[in-house]
Amino acid sequence: MFKIAKYVMYDILRSKVLIAYSLFLLLVSFSLFSMEENSSKSLISLMSVVMIIVPLVSIIFSTTYFYNAYQFIELLVAQPINRSSILLGEFIGVSVSLLFALFTGVGIPVLIYAPDSTGLVLMISGFALTLSFISLAFFSSVAMRDKAKGIGMSLMLWFYFSVIYDGLVLGILFSFNEYPLEKAVIALASFNPIDLGRIIILMKMDISALMGLTGAVYKQFFGSNFGIIYSLSIMLMWIILPMLIALRIFRKKNL
Amino acid sequence: MKTLVLSCLLLLVFCFFSEAKTIVVCSECKVTQLTTALDLAADYDTILVKKGTYTSVNTEIKKQVVIIGENYPVIDGKEKDEVLVVKADNVTLSGLWIKNSKRGSMKDYAGIRIVDSRNVKIINCKLENTFFGIYLANSKNCLVSGNHSKGANYGKSDTGNGVQLWKCDSITIENNHMEGHRDGIYFEFAHFCLIEKNLCEKNFRYGLHFMFSDSDVYRENTFQNNGTGVAVMYTKNVEMYDNIFRNNWGDAAYGLLLKDISNSIIERNTFTNNTVGVTMEGSNSITFSRNNFASNGYALKVMANCIRDTFMYNNFTANTFDAATNGELRENSFKYNYWDKYEGYDLNRDKIGDIPFRPVSLYSMIIEQMPYAVMLLRSFTVEILNRAEKSIPGIVPETFQDYEPMMKPNVL
Numbered sequence: 001m002f003k004i005a006k007y008v009m010y011d012i013l014r015s016k017v018l019i020a021y022s023l024f025l026l027l028v029s030f031s032l033f034s035m036e037e038n039s040s041k042s043l044i045s046l047m048s049v050v051m052i053i054v055p056l057v058s059i060i061f062s063t064t065y066f067y068n069a070y071q072f073i074e075l076l077v078a079q080p081i082n083r084s085s086i087l088l089g090e091f092i093g094v095s096v097s098l099l100f101a102l103f104t105g106v107g108i109p110v111l112i113y114a115p116d117s118t119g120l121v122l123m124i125s126g127f128a129l130t131l132s133f134i135s136l137a138f139f140s141s142v143a144m145r146d147k148a149k150g151i152g153m154s155l156m157l158w159f160y161f162s163v164i165y166d167g168l169v170l171g172i173l174f175s176f177n178e179y180p181l182e183k184a185v186i187a188l189a190s191f192n193p194i195d196l197g198r199i200i201i202l203m204k205m206d207i208s209a210l211m212g213l214t215g216a217v218y219k220q221f222f223g224s225n226f227g228i229i230y231s232l233s234i235m236l237m238w239i240i241l242p243m244l245i246a247l248r249i250f251r252k253k254n255l
Numbered sequence: 256m257k258t259l260v261l262s263c264l265l266l267l268v269f270c271f272f273s274e275a276k277t278i279v280v281c282s283e284c285k286v287t288q289l290t291t292a293l294d295l296a297a298d299y300d301t302i303l304v305k306k307g308t309y310t311s312v313n314t315e316i317k318k319q320v321v322i323i324g325e326n327y328p329v330i331d332g333k334e335k336d337e338v339l340v341v342k343a344d345n346v347t348l349s350g351l352w353i354k355n356s357k358r359g360s361m362k363d364y365a366g367i368r369i370v371d372s373r374n375v376k377i378i379n380c381k382l383e384n385t386f387f388g389i390y391l392a393n394s395k396n397c398l399v400s401g402n403h404s405k406g407a408n409y410g411k412s413d414t415g416n417g418v419q420l421w422k423c424d425s426i427t428i429e430n431n432h433m434e435g436h437r438d439g440i441y442f443e444f445a446h447f448c449l450i451e452k453n454l455c456e457k458n459f460r461y462g463l464h465f466m467f468s469d470s471d472v473y474r475e476n477t478f479q480n481n482g483t484g485v486a487v488m489y490t491k492n493v494e495m496y497d498n499i500f501r502n503n504w505g506d507a508a509y510g511l512l513l514k515d516i517s518n519s520i521i522e523r524n525t526f527t528n529n530t531v532g533v534t535m536e537g538s539n540s541i542t543f544s545r546n547n548f549a550s551n552g553y554a555l556k557v558m559a560n561c562i563r564d565t566f567m568y569n570n571f572t573a574n575t576f577d578a579a580t581n582g583e584l585r586e587n588s589f590k591y592n593y594w595d596k597y598e599g600y601d602l603n604r605d606k607i608g609d610i611p612f613r614p615v616s617l618y619s620m621i622i623e624q625m626p627y628a629v630m631l632l633r634s635f636t637v638e639i640l641n642r643a644e645k646s647i648p649g650i651v652p653e654t655f656q657d658y659e660p661m662m663k664p665n666v667l
Contacts, residue, residue, distance in 0.1 A: 038550075041573065044633070052635055166636035170621070170628060177625045185627050195630065202632060218630070 001085035001092070004076065008093025012065065018101050021057055025049075025105020033113040040205060043114055043122060047201050050106060050126050051194055055133040056158050062094050062137035063154040067147040074255055087250045091138055091243060098130050121204040125197035125235075132193045132238035133158070139242040142249045165192045182217045190231075193238040200231055280328075281305035289314060289322075289330065296320050304328040304351070316341045324350035327381060332356045332366075338385065341369040349378040358386040358407070363415060365390035366404070369397060377402060387415035388436065395424045399431060406436035406458070414459060420445035420468075428453060435459075439481065442468040449474070456480050462503075465490060473498055478510075484529060486512040493519040501527045510551070513538040520544075523667060526551060532574070535561045544568050545667045553579050555614070557655075562586045566657075568665045571595060571614070578614035580655055581623050589614075589657040593664045601662045612660040615651045617644035 012018055028049055036042040066073075069090065076086050106126055110119040136157050144150035169188050173181065189195045203222045221227045278292045280302060286292045289309045292302045298319040306326040313336040316322075320343075329352045332338035338353050346369075353366040366385030369375050372394045379401040382388045388404035391397060399418060406414045417433030420426060422444040429451040433439035439455025442448070442465035451474045455462035462478030463485045465471070470492040477499040478485050484503035487493065493516055500510035510529035511521075517539045525547045526532035532551040535541070536558045544567045548554035554574040557564070559582030566588070571577050572595040591607070599608035618637045621628050631637050644650060 038573075048633060048635075048638075051633075162635050163639065166631050166634045169631060170636070173625050173627050173630075177627075181627045185630050189630055195634070198633060199630065 001089040004081075004086060004089025005092035005096065008069070008090055009097050011069075012094065012097040013100070017061060018097060021061070022101040022105040025053070025102065026109065029106050029109035033109055039114040040118065043110075043118055044205065046106065046110075047122055047198065050122065051129075051198055052162060054102065054126055054129050055162060055194060058098055058130045058133035059137045059140075059154045059158050060151065061098065062134045063141045063151050065094060066090065066138065066141040067150060077255060083251050084247050087138065087142070087247055091134065095131055095134050098134060099127055102126055102130055118201070118204045122201050125201055128235040128239065129193055129197050132235065132242070135239050135242040135246070139246040139249075142246045142253065161192050161194050166195070169195075186218070186221055190234045193235060196231055196234060196238075275299040275301065277301040277303055279303045279305065280309070282307050293318070293320070304330075311338050312336050314339050316346055317343050319343050319345040321347040322349070322351065323347075324352070324380075326350075327352040329354055332385070334358075334384075337364050337366075337368055339367045341367065341372055341375055344373045344375070346372065347376040347378065348380060349376070350380065352381045352383070353385060354383050356385040356387070358413060358415070363387050363390060363419070365415070365419075368392070369394050372397070376400070385415075387419055388417040388433065390416075390419045390421075391423050391426060392421045393423070394426070397423070397426045399426065399428045401430045403432045404436065405434050416441040416464075417455065417458070420448070423448070427451070432456075433458065433462075438462070438464040439478070441465065442471070444468060446470050448472070451475060453477070454479075458482060461486050462500075463487065469493075472496075477501075479503070481508075483507055484509045484511065486514070487516060488512075488514040490515075491517045491519065493521075495519070495521045496523055498524045499527075500524065500529060500532070503529045505530060509534045509556075512536075513541065516541060521546065525549075526554070531556050534558075535564070537561065539563050541565070542567070545665065546570075547572075547667055548577075549573055552576065553619070556580070557584060557587070558582075559584060564588075565590075567591050568661075568667075569593070570664050570667065572664070576616065576619045578655065579619040579623055580615055580652060583652045584654045587654070589655075590659050591661055591665070592657050593661040594657065597660050597662075599660065599662075606662050608660040608662055611656040611658045613645070613648060613651055613656050615655050616641050617650055620651055 029046055032042040032045050073086060077083065107123050110123060137154050140153040140157060141150045144153055189199055200222060203219060222231060278286055278296055278300060280286050280289055280292045289304060289311055293316060296302060296318055301321045301323065304322060304324045306328050308329040308331055310333060311330045312332055316339065327350060330338055332355045334355045334357050336357050338356050356366050357364040365387035366382040366389065367377060368390045370392050373396050375394060375397045377389055377399045382404035384407045389399055404417045414437045416438040417436040418428055418440045420442045424446050426445060426448045431453045433455045434457045436458045437460050439458045439462045445468040448471045450471065453476045456479045458481045460482050461484065462481040466488045468490050473495045475497045479501045481503055485500060503510055508529065509531035510526040510533060512534045515537045519541045521541060521543050523545045527549045530552045532548045532554040534556040537560045540563045542565045546569045548569060549572045551574045553576045554571050555578040557580050559580060562585050564587045567590050570593045577594055577596060594612050594614060597608055597612045599610040601608055617640050
């Protein structure tokens with residue numbers, strides 16, 4: 001499994017797309033940090049970029065990589081190797097390289113300009129988002145045989161989580177505005193890794209006071225130890241669950 | 256001529272007999288207690304209190320005396336009652352260190368209370384662990400200057416106000432430092448007062464709080480890190496110049512809350528790092544000009560019941576939301592303000608943007624109506640919605656616009 005991961009990593013780290021991705025992030029982070037003298041302001045802007053770009057690149061890159069490596073996977077399947085370890089090896093390889101890219105692109109500037117707990121939380125959410133979207137990518141690419149369909153599904157997933165879901169939330173809030181929604185809203189946030197990641201970061205930034213009473217509810221929940229454990233475990237679920245489903249499908253799949 | 260000489264002589268003799276004396280109070284002197292000195296003193300005498308500790312439980316000053324402390328003598332109320340009560344005109348207290356008044360929920364115990372007096376001066380005193388600091392009731396023409404009052408840290412409900420004015424007239428409050436009280440400065444029915452260069456910080460409720468106090472002027476004060484900022488209510492003819500309102504950050508905090516204030520001028524003030532810079536409710540005919548709003552959550556919250564207010568030459572920078580409201584505004588005018596979120600152009604180069612700016616974003620309207628939507632703060636979807644609304648406005652209030660926004664920040 002780790003051997004496969006190693007080969008996948010070597011393969012990806014040489015690819016121009018990954019280098020372009022990390023350079024792009026690096027450029028964005030440095031320019032944001034140098035534009036604004038107040039580092040928390042630039043962290044907020046950086047967060048907006050991370051919340052859009054990172055999931056998109058993670059999911060699309062992983063999907064295309066999976067389809068491009070299809071023949072290699074077929075070859076591996078012919079060998080006496082467990083199917084689960086093949087897929088897990090691929091997953092680990094892609095994850096490590098994308099995390100590495102994210103670390104060079106965002107992690108290093110954050111360490112230089114804003115080495116505080118907020119920066120750390122931004123990094124952790126970025127990493128978790130990368131992993132969960134790679135996981136989702138593996139799910140969609142295993143579920144679809146056709147490359148175009150697989151990439152389409154990945155794109156749809158990204159679009160759903162970053163745009164449609166929030167629209168739905170707005171609709172739900174609008175229809176049930178009269179009811180006490182404190183708990184419902186926390187549940188709603190849990191069903192979308194991007195929302196969850198964003199809320200965790202915003203809680204860490206002093207912005208929560210802005211949110212008034214509802215913000216206080218969030219703060220009370222996400223700020224507590226239980227809340228931190230809760231949000232981390234939900235994030236973990238978003239990484240593990242799609243991958244588990246992908247493994248199940250892959251094990252029985254007729255390649 | 257003779258009569259003149261005679262009258263001169265008479266005057267001289269008169270002066271000699273009526274000369275004000277100075278009574279020195281210290282542990283080794285003839286007079287060892289402040290209370291005894293007050294018994295001995297006549298009007299216009301001076302009492303000089305040397306360094307030491309003196310017990311003073313509800314000491315009433317009924318003569319027109321000057322009490323001067325040397326090296327801050329401690330006047331200790333032993334938490335039994337009030338410490339000093341002034342009940343005469345022309346009294347001056349200076350350089351005293353007032354400590355330990357009683358606290359209670361039935362009576363407002365104070366470090367220094369001034370009742371029904373005129374021309375009283377409280378200068379350079381320190382107050383510590385007093386329930387209320389300096390309490391002026393029904394007094395006129397007094398001066399409260401250079402005092403430092405630190406409230407006891409017993410929480411909001413068990414702390415009084417730093418300086419409290421009730422039914423006063425023409426009082427000057429300057430260069431004081433109030434911290435750890437319930438309200439730093441509190442007025443009720445105080446008219447024609449001047450409040451200048453004070454620092455109110457870390458108070459549990461408001462830095463400044465007043466009601467029914469018309470025609471007062473506030474200059475160069477700083478209100479920072481207070482529990483809920485500054486709240487002023489039911490008053491007209493308020494003038495605020497060059498004040499600083501900052502770091503009032505919390506669920507219900509604002510830099511300045513104006514409730515039912517009318518005919519007032521708010522000029523050259525700075526509002527930074529507040530959850531809400533200025534909240535206005537039922538406030539009419541107020542002129543805001545040359546204020547600086549920076550890094551607030553909301554810079555302005557103007558409720559729809561405010562009319563005929565003018566906002567001119569203000570700068571709005573780095574606020575999360577520039578403005579919020581709960582309906583259509585009537586007869587308010589926004590002109591020549593600088594908004595850092597303005598994206599218009601200036602073709603004729605008169606430094607004024609050619610298209611109006613709408614400071615209220617769609618999302619701030621949504622939050623106003625359904626607070627739970629705050630979950631989507633800074634989400635991509637919200638960005639898209641705001642953009643769409645900006646290009647074709649439909650929901651945000653038609654009247655809440657700056658028709659002549661500045662292209663560059665105003666010089667304040």
